[in-house]
Amino acid sequence: MAEYILHQYDSSPYAYKARLCFGFKRLAWRAVIIPIVMPKPLLMPLTGGYRKTPVLQIGADLYFDTSLIAAELERRHPAPSLYPVGGEGLAQIFAAWSDQSLFLPAANFALSIVADKLPPAFFEDRAKMMNRPVTPIEKMKAAIPLFKSQMCLQLDRLASLLSDGRSFLLGEQPGLADIAAAHPIWMAAKNSGKRAAAAFDAYPTVRAWVDRVDAIGQGARSEMSGEEALAIAKAAEPAPPRESEEVEGAPKPGMRVSVQTEDRAPEPVVGEVVMVRRNEIAIRRSAPEVGDVVVHVPRAGFIIRPA
Template sequence: MAELILHHYDFSNYSEKVRVALGYKSLDWSSVIVPPVTPKPDLTALTGGYRRAPVLQIGADIYCDTRLILRELERRHPLPSLYSPGQHGFANAVAAWAEGPLFRSVMLYAWGTNHDLMPPELFEDRARMRGLPVPSVKSVERVAARSAPLVRTQMSLIEDMLADGRPWICGPNVTVADLAIFHAMWFLTDRSSRLAHEFNRFELLRQWMSRVKGFGHGRPRSMSAGEALEIARASLPSDPRTSLRQPEDPKLGSRVEVRAADYARDAIVGTLTFVDDDELAVGIHNDRVGDVVVHFPRIGFELREER
């Protein structure tokens, strides 16, 4: 089976989400460290311009966004499962909350509290991604203070989810909901212990965090970006599965643009090779990597014919 190559960086909470999934499934994988800020010439050569981390590479197939990365890991390594029957819809709904209102509050609180520990260029880079002015130190501290009560309120919700004695967020089985909530909670304490006190009154949440941390990160080995690009160049994209187009979708083989729906909206332009209810895939060519196929989740990305 083709090698799993994760392009990520250490304090990326979404990367941690995938690292824990690799640990839960006890997988071997190769670790390519990418810069946390642009430029990212090696990563964008693989992705056609997509700049967010993490990205999962399997030969000449490149998977973007953790929602799709986890589904692809599940497809290739189905046991132990992250998508238990009867819990899939519920788990995805919880994950949508965790990666929306919950994580936004956590991110603003943690960044404002730990701004002196962050790379100095990080705030400028993230502001540029969103088309906003670079915030001042005082403004991020004010936003952190406003976000703190929202974080505590939502931590209480997590505590309540576990109050009936269930070991995992959706019941007896681990699901994507556990990973989505964990990556938000992990962000509170990753850079420092300044916010560790927020867990003091949430005993069930602390115990659950310990269980998730116990999955570890699987068995990583270091790989250079150059080696990963050579693997892509020497590989062929996998044959596309049968597409299930919606009537409004562009035709297979047409030139299309794919953009994130929220921020970092640079277009990835290529040939549409696959589309169904969950996934979009476009073929691109780059002189550094040859022909690759870049995959995106359907939700959270826009698909349109090239203008």
């Protein structure tokens, strides 16, 4: 079987989420380190424009977004299940809460604390990606108490869940709900220095839970160059698409579409739909560096329109 290749950088919390999924499933995988900011010249030929981190490559198939990466790993390796309680629905609801309510305050808090240590190019890149002006460092520093209190409102919810002594968010078994809720906290509590970590002194049960999630591990990792990953895609054929489902409101196989994240990060991806499932669209595209590839995109969180 083709290898799992994760295009990522180590400080990315979303890449950490994907790495924990490999650890959870006890899988071997290859890491291709991509730049933290644009340009990403060895990634763009594969994705056709999607620039977010991480991206999973399996031969000539690419999977965008950690929600779909987790679902695809679960489909290929059902045991142990990422959904020990409540099925995929409950896990993805936790993930959506984490993305929409926890991630930004935790990331803003952690990044504001280390803002003077990061290169200005980082903030310029993210401002461009989010189509807004760069926030001056002094303004970020002044907002640290606000970001902290916004983050703590969400930590209170986790602490309340954990207050009955359970080991993981849904009981005694870990799962995607834990992995998806833990990655923003990993960034703030474990990967942004002592000052950020100190904010968690008031949350000993949350910190202990994040440590348990971290102990899931990251599977068997080995490195690969971006050039090698491109050559693998070029030598491979995309996997034959699975049967499509009839999904109201979704595009149909054969349509030419453009795909963009809901937060409208620039550079939409354009290609021909080859598979439609309830929460996945597969799109065939090609580029000279990689030949034909198929990109797999979750419908939730993406805008898909006729091109």
